[in-house]
Amino acid sequence: MSGYNIVGKPTPQIDSRDKVMGRARFxxxxxxxxxxxxxxxRSPFASARILKVDTSRAAALPGVRGxxxxxxxxxxxxxxxxSKDEPAMAGNRVRYIGEPVAAVAAETAxxxxxxxxxxxxxxxxxxxxxxxxxxxxxxxxxLHPGLGRDNNLHKRVEQCYGDPDAGFAASPVVVEKRxxxxxxxxxxxxPHATQVAIDGRGNLTVYSATQVPHYLHMAMxxxxxxxxxxxxxxxxxxxxxxxxxxxxxxxxxxAARLALQTNRNIRLRFSREEVFxxxxxxxxxxxxxxxxxxxxxxxxxxxxxxxxxxxxxxxxGVVTTYYNGVLLQGPYRIENLRFRSRRVYTxxxxxxxxxxxxxxxxxxxxxxxxxxxxVQAGVDPCQGxxxxxxxxxxxxxxxxxxxxxxxKAGLEEAMRRSGWNExxxxxxxxxxxxxxCGFYISGSAAHIHRNDRPSSTVRLTIEFDGMVTxxxxxxxxxxxxxxxxxxxxxxxxxxxxxQVKVVVADTQLTPVDLGSYSSRVTFxxxxxxxxxAIRMRRLLVAAACQLLELPPPAWEKPEPPADYFRQGRRSxxxxxxxxxxxxxxxxxxxxxxxxxTHLGSGRSVPYLDAVRRALDGPGILQTHGTYRSPxxxxxxxxxxxxxxxxxxxxxxxxxxxxxxxxGFVKVDKATCxxxxxxxxxxxxxxxxxxxxxxxxxxxxxxEEIVHYDGAVQNAGFLEYKIPSAFEQPxxxxxxxxxxxxxxPFGAKEAGEGPLAPIIPAIANAxxxxxxxxxxxxxxxxxxxxxxxxKAGAA
Numbered sequence: 035m036s037g038y039n040i041v042g043k044p045t046p047q048i049d050s051r052d053k054v055m056g057r058a059r060f061x062x063x064x065x066x067x068x069x070x071x072x073x074x075x076r077s078p079f080a081s082a083r084i085l086k087v088d089t090s091r092a093a094a095l096p097g098v099r100g101x102x103x104x105x106x107x108x109x110x111x112x113x114x115x116x117s118k119d120e121p122a123m124a125g126n127r128v129r130y131i132g133e134p135v136a137a138v139a140a141e142t143a144x145x146x147x148x149x150x151x152x153x154x155x156x157x158x159x160x161x162x163x164x165x166x167x168x169x170x171x172x173x174x175x176x177l178h179p180g181l182g183r184d185n186n187l188h189k190r191v192e193q194c195y196g197d198p199d200a201g202f203a204a205s206p207v208v209v210e211k212r213x214x215x216x217x218x219x220x221x222x223x224x225p226h227a228t229q230v231a232i233d234g235r236g237n238l239t240v241y242s243a244t245q246v247p248h249y250l251h252m253a254m255x256x257x258x259x260x261x262x263x264x265x266x267x268x269x270x271x272x273x274x275x276x277x278x279x280x281x282x283x284x285x286x287x288x289a290a291r292l293a294l295q296t297n298r299n300i301r302l303r304f305s306r307e308e309v310f311x312x313x314x315x316x317x318x319x320x321x322x323x324x325x326x327x328x329x330x331x332x333x334x335x336x337x338x339x340x341x342x343x344x345x346x347x348x349x350x351g352v353v354t355t356y357y358n359g360v361l362l363q364g365p366y367r368i369e370n371l372r373f374r375s376r377r378v379y380t381x382x383x384x385x386x387x388x389x390x391x392x393x394x395x396x397x398x399x400x401x402x403x404x405x406x407x408x409v410q411a412g413v414d415p416c417q418g419x420x421x422x423x424x425x426x427x428x429x430x431x432x433x434x435x436x437x438x439x440x441x442k443a444g445l446e447e448a449m450r451r452s453g454w455n456e457x458x459x460x461x462x463x464x465x466x467x468x469x470x471c472g473f474y475i476s477g478s479a480a481h482i483h484r485n486d487r488p489s490s491t492v493r494l495t496i497e498f499d500g501m502v503t504x505x506x507x508x509x510x511x512x513x514x515x516x517x518x519x520x521x522x523x524x525x526x527x528x529x530x531x532x533q534v535k536v537v538v539a540d541t542q543l544t545p546v547d548l549g550s551y552s553s554r555v556t557f558x559x560x561x562x563x564x565x566x567a568i569r570m571r572r573l574l575v576a577a578a579c580q581l582l583e584l585p586p587p588a589w590e591k592p593e594p595p596a597d598y599f600r601q602g603r604r605s606x607x608x609x610x611x612x613x614x615x616x617x618x619x620x621x622x623x624x625x626x627x628x629x630x631t632h633l634g635s636g637r638s639v640p641y642l643d644a645v646r647r648a649l650d651g652p653g654i655l656q657t658h659g660t661y662r663s664p665x666x667x668x669x670x671x672x673x674x675x676x677x678x679x680x681x682x683x684x685x686x687x688x689x690x691x692x693x694x695x696x697g698f699v700k701v702d703k704a705t706c707x708x709x710x711x712x713x714x715x716x717x718x719x720x721x722x723x724x725x726x727x728x729x730x731x732x733x734x735x736x737e738e739i740v741h742y743d744g745a746v747q748n749a750g751f752l753e754y755k756i757p758s759a760f761e762q763p764x765x766x767x768x769x770x771x772x773x774x775x776x777x778p779f780g781a782k783e784a785g786e787g788p789l790a791p792i793i794p795a796i797a798n799a800x801x802x803x804x805x806x807x808x809x810x811x812x813x814x815x816x817x818x819x820x821x822x823x824k825a826g827a828a
Contacts, residue, residue, distance in 0.1 A: 039626060040525045041779050044717035047517045048531060049271070049510075058271040061227040061243045062303045069229065069299040070099050070139040072292055073146035074285065075153050076311065077128035077135050080381035080744030081162040081177075084126050084155065087136055091152040097145035100296040101153075102288060103136045111253045113246070113281045113386075115483055117188075117348030119178055120384075122257050122287035128157070129177055129346035130383050131745045132311030134284050139292040139300055162381040162744055166318070166343040169378035177346065177379040186379040188344050189355040191672060195431035196370035198326075201335030205326030209406045212322045213809045215395045216738030217343070219315035220388055221756050224273025226312060227303040228286045230293040238290055239266045243273070245280040245509050246549030249482070251541045253282035258290055265290075269539035275511040276729070277387035278314050280551040281349055285312075310749035314386035315739065316394065317354060317377070318343040323399045326370075327407035332422040335370035336362055338396065342377040342385075349386030351377045356675030357392020362400055363430040363676075364473035365441060365683045366422035371431055381744050387551055389729060390789040393474060398811060401470035401794035406807065415458070415798065416449050416469050416687070423471070423683070426773070427599035433668045434676060437599050437774060438782070441471065441683035444707030444770030451766055452687040452705040458802065464692050466803025470795035471685045474787030475678035476777065477554030479663040488612065488660035490558040491545035494523060494566035496574075496655040500642050502527060502534045504566070507547035508559040509539045513785050514718045515555045519563045521714060522778055526567035527574070528625025529641070545658070553783035556714070557679060558661040560778035565613045566659030568606055573655060574641075575623050577648035578630040581639045587621040601664055602775030612660050615679070615776035664776075679776055682787040683709040686795040688763075692803040697819030699735055701761070701796060707768040708788050712780035722785045724765055730792035731757045736812050 052058040089101045104125035112118040123134045136153050140146040163169050163177065169186035176186050202208050224243055231239040244250050247267040255262040272279070289302045304312070320341050326334035340358045344351045359373030388394075408418040423445075424436045449455065457467045477489070493505040504523050510516040520534040537543055547559050579586045591609050595601035602616035624631045631638035648655055667673040687705040692698070704727050713719045736755040740747040748754045774780045797808050806821040 038525055039528065040521050040531065041714055042712065042716070045517060045521065045531070045715045046717065047514045048520055049516060060224055060271045060273055061229060061241050064229050064241045064270060066229050066231050066299040066301065069301040070141065070292070070296060071143040071146045072137055072139045072289055072300050072302040073143065073150055074134045074288065075136040075150045077124065077131060077133045079128055079157055079159050080131050080164070082128050082157040082159045084124060084128060084135065085158055086156040088154040089136060092138060092149040095145065095149050095152060097141040098138060098149045099141065099298060100139040100292050101136060102291050102295060106291055107257060107287065109257050109259065111257050111282055112348050113249055113350060113482065114348060114352055117352050120284065120347040122284045130381055132383060133346070134288060137288045137292060139296055139298070164380055164382065164744055166341050166378045166380060169380055170376070177381070188348060188377045188379050189352045191355050191359060191375045193359060193672060194372040198335035198337050198370040198372045201370040202324065202326045205328050205334045207327045207407045207410045208324065209403050209410070210322070210324040211403060211809050212320065213399045215319045215811045217315055217318040217385060218388070218733050218737045219310060219313055219739055219754065220276040220278030221754070222274030222276060222278055225304040225306060225309045226283065226285060228289045230289045230300045232293045232297060232299060236294065237264045238293060239268065240286065240290060241268050241270055242286050243279055244269055245275045245511050245551060246282070247509060247539045247541050248507055248546050249549060250282045250286060254287060254290055257287045258294065266540070266542040269509050272509065272511045275550065276389045277391055277551060280387050280549060281314055283312065306751065307749040310746050310754070311383055313345070313383035314349055316388040317385040319395045321396065321399055323403055325400065325403040325407055327404070327411060329411050329413055333366055333368050333404070336368060336400065338362065338373040340373060340375040340396065342375065343380055344377045345380055345382045345384035347384040349384050350391065351386070353675065354392045356672055358396050360432060360676035361393040362396055363432060363434055364681060365424055365471050366419070367424055369431055382741055383746065390474065390786045391552065393472070394790045394793065397472050397790040398794045398797065401791065402797050402807065402809070405798045405801070416445060416454055419469065419471055420445055433673070435599060435666055437680045437776065438711060438772035439683055440709040440770045440772030441685055441707065444709055444768050445471070445685040448685055448687050448705045448707040448768045451768060454687060461802070464694055464803055466692065466799040466801065467687065467689045468795050468798030468800070468802055469685065469687050470791040470798060472787060472791035473681045473683045474783060474790070475552055475676065476557040476680045476682060476783040477678055478552045479666050479677040479679060480674035482548070487546065488562070488662050490547045490562040490661045492519065492559065492562040492566045492659045493545050494570050494657050494659065496570060496645055498646060498649060500533060500645050502529060504534060504536045504563055505544045506536065506538050506559055506563065507541065507544040508555045509550040511550045513550070513722060514715065515550065515559060517718065518556050518560050518714060522560055522563040523567040526564060526571055526619060553786045556781055557777050557783060560781065561615055561661040562659045564659065564778045565617070566657050568613060568617060568619045569657035569659060570655065571619060571625065572608070573648045573657070574625070574630060574644045575621055578623065578639050578644040581643060581647055582632060582637055584632060600775045612662050615661070616778055616780065680774055680782050682782045682784065684788045684791050686792045688792060688795040688799045690796060690799040690803055692800055692818065694804060694822055697815035697822065699796070699800060699813065699818060701731060701763040703764040703766065704792060705766045705768060706788060707770040708784060709770040709772045709782070710784040711772050711774035711777050711782040714779060714781045719784045720767055723767060723788045726788035727765060727792055728757055728762055730789050731761055733811060734793040734796045734813055736814065738812055
């Protein structure tokens with residue numbers, strides 16, 4: 035990319051050397067002084083009343099310093115304000131196998147484990163609800179009677195846009211199938227861990243493996259019933275999250291309560307089995323979907339009935355229920371859409387947000403049905419999709435604002451590079467090629483906690499030595515947001531990355547960012563960092579003008595955006611706390627190579643001279659930048675679900691080999707066209723897309739959480755199968771730019787959107803290879819083989 039010094043160039047993450055050298059400190063690496071070791075006693079029952087918890091024998095064990103039970107917590111919590119239904123520890127009832135019932139803090143981990151064995155809990159088992167279909171039926175004692183329902187329904191959403199029935203009636207092709215999806219987990223490398231330091235005044239510093247330091251801070255204050263100013267949350271380096279660390283968790287509350295009780299530092303780390311039990315992964319789902327298609331009009335209607343198994347508590351489940359339906363509105367033009375989505379409680383570990391949250395399972399169904407319809411209509415599956423892709427600067431049926439779309443050219447290039455026209459329908463039996471598309475949000479436009487604050491705020495300082503420091507509450511979970519924050523500042527200020535440091539995810543030192551979820555941080559925190567740097571640039575340019583005896587650049591307040599779809603690249607609004615999205619900071623100066631140069635005269639001053647002149651008056655150089663989403667969407671209930679400032683678009687063409695003797699599927703090559711606007715860091719974008727491919731392969735072909743009577747049966751990486759590096763296919767990434775005006779330097783998301791479409795692309799390639807349509811995920815060899823035999827018998 036021309037015109038930029040840093041943006042658009044492959045850049046290693048700024049913490050990469052620390053990680054590969056083993057210097058990066060993760061939560062469990064923090065060396066707190068003389069911590070107690072905490073351990074959690076968990077329920078052996080999926081559903082039971084707790085009659086009595088006797089901790090006397092455990093308390094008498096030498097080395098035990100503290101014990102907490104459900105009686106020590108009065109308030110429930112949850113990441114969503116509208117669904118605070120989870121206790122830090124079960125009180126009078128347990129709702130899943132593995133739910134915390136008591137916890138011990140002791141001088142050693144061995145003593146803590148021995149103490150757990152001495153705690154006596156009297157249970158009265160009750161009938162468990164394990165089938166989501168049964169959860170819809172009336173029951174004497176629902177899991178959450180406070181909802182006032184006679185069944186275990188958590189959330190029901192029904193929405194209709196246009197007239198799907200009329201669309202079906204006029205369609206020459208209508209296809210309908212029932213699909214089912216197993217639950218999958220995040221399989222992050224670093225297990226859950228929390229350490230809590232307590233000072234002499236009873237203030238807590240919480241080090242935790244979390245994606246949401248701000249939400250954890252708020253939830254902890256509420257559950258512990260102490261003021262927020264007595265809590266500081268710090269996220270150290272994080273060993274993967276993928277959505278699995280985007281809730282506040284019970285173990286974090288437990289560790290903090292033990293610290294308050296014992297007045298000692300606390301250390302708590304999960305075993306891998308405990309990670310699986312805590313879960314919060316992708317929801318098991320069954321859905322029936324109907325799709326109508328007309329070669330002249332495209333998709334004429336979609337009707338979906340979706341049943342989601344949420345497990346014992348809410349987590350992000352209300353959002354999931356909406357996303358399963360509303361995210362069907364792309365990447366194609368669909369005027370007629372109806373869906374009924376229901377999430378139910380069951381006596382299993384809860385499900386929550388996972389990469390591509392809410393969009394992955396319905397996308398599989400829609401893309402498989404669309405492929406069926408295109409084949410029946412005699413339309414090429416790639417060309418048929420290309421003809422229906424959203425146009426830029428348009429609205430969907432529910433008023434999603436579609437700003438930039440580069441997918442049409444991207445998919446056309448992917449066809450050429452993959453040899454689609456030469457391969458589709460022409461390969462030998464057992465070899466196949468398939469296509470699927472998707473789209474995803476670049477951050478949620480709506481706040482979880484309703485307020486008028488920005489979505490992200492960044493503070494920026496420059497010291498007398500010229501060092502730039504970016505302060506942000508954003509959580510780097512391995513995706514590289516620390517590097518993006520630094521790149522934004524460095525590009526605007528004309529300095530190298532070695533001259534920028536970042537201070538992040540510390541609720542005492544950094545301004546609020548809402549966390550790493552919904553692919554929001556590059557778009558929102560990136561804009562905030564860029565805006566903070568633009569304000570700083572203005573100070574430096576003004577100082578340079580003093581040294582050069584030039585008038586400072588003229589500035590006029592910008593007019594309100596003239597185009598609803600293109601609100602970026604306007605002049606910065608210095609009269610407001612918010613400069614605007616991706617403002618044009620052209621000021622007649624060039625900041626580069628240690629100089630501040632006036633372009634009109636060619637005269638310049640050293641960067642450090644400008645810094646020191648700017649420091650002369652205030653003695654400190656400090657600015658802030660924010661991001662605020664524009665007003666979007668309709669006024670009906672649920673209109674905010676799925677709203678985003680912009681959307682990414684993705685297409686996959688996948689080539690597979692299917693062994694008809696065993697049903698084994700090997701993905702040979704994946705050609706991906708992903709429209710993320712401007713690639714700020716092509717190296718990071720490639721890493722994110724390859725990660726989505728790897729995770730998509732797992733869900734497509736092998737990953738599933740197995741339950742028996744509510745107990746997880748494969749709670750470890752020996753039993754829970756994930757792809758290795760040997761399963762990763764050849765990857766060809768097709769550049770797919772688009773003209774996005776509001777993302778920082780024109781960027782959109784790249785971390786979640788590429789996951790969803792690779793799964794149906796594999797399914798469609800399997801059909802091309804051996805002529806079968808699979809509707810159950812994962813598409814294990816036994817299912818593939820059974821379908822081949824059934825097709826052969828037919």
